[in-house]
Amino acid sequence: MRDFNVNVSHLPDRMVVALQGELDVDTCPHVARATDPLALRNSALTLDMTDVSFMDSSSLTMLMxxxxxxxxxxxxxxxxxxxxxxxxxxxxxxxxxxFRMRPPELPSPRKEA
Structure with a gap:
């Protein structure tokens, strides 16, 4: 099986689920296992797909x-x-x-020394 990673981050205003690898019939269940238990009512879930190199029809089913x-x-x-x-x-x-697209996050400004 190819490498696939799911990382869940709890931020003050949303949950972020960062995905890395190919999103297909073999890996979509990993996303479901990570997102199904999340309590999300009245909050936001951002799927960070920056590192998703491939999507197939099963990923569309998962997104729907x-x-x-x-x-x-x-x-x-x-x-x-x-x-x-x-x-x-x-x-x-x-x-x-x-689907609502979230704009890329801007890097935090660096403090001058």
């Missing part, structure tokens, strides 16, 4: 499941760092407009 859950449970779902290949999957299936 998260979208449905966000409407049912009342939380905001955002995608961040969506790469060109993943964006193309969403465009070709007509689902891109269904």
């Amino acid at each position: 499941h998260l979208r449905k859950r966000s409407h049912t449970e009342g939380f905001l779902l955002e995608l961040a760092g969506l790469q060109e290949q993943g964006r193309r999957v969403l465009e070709l299936t007509g689902t891109l407009p269904l």
Whole structure:
């Protein structure tokens, strides 16, 4: 199996789930195991997809499941760092407009010494 990592961060204003690797039929269950237990009502979930190098149709199914859950449970779902290949999957299936895209985070300003 290829390397795939899921990292969950609890920030004051949202949960961030950073994904790394190929998002496919073998790896989508890892995302579900990480996101299913999260209590998200009245909060936000950001999927950081900056390091996702590939998406297939099973990843679209997983994203649509998260979208449905966000409407049912009342939380905001955002995608961040969506790469060109993943964006193309969403465009070709007509689902891109269904997802809110989070702009890239700006680096914190460095303090002058």
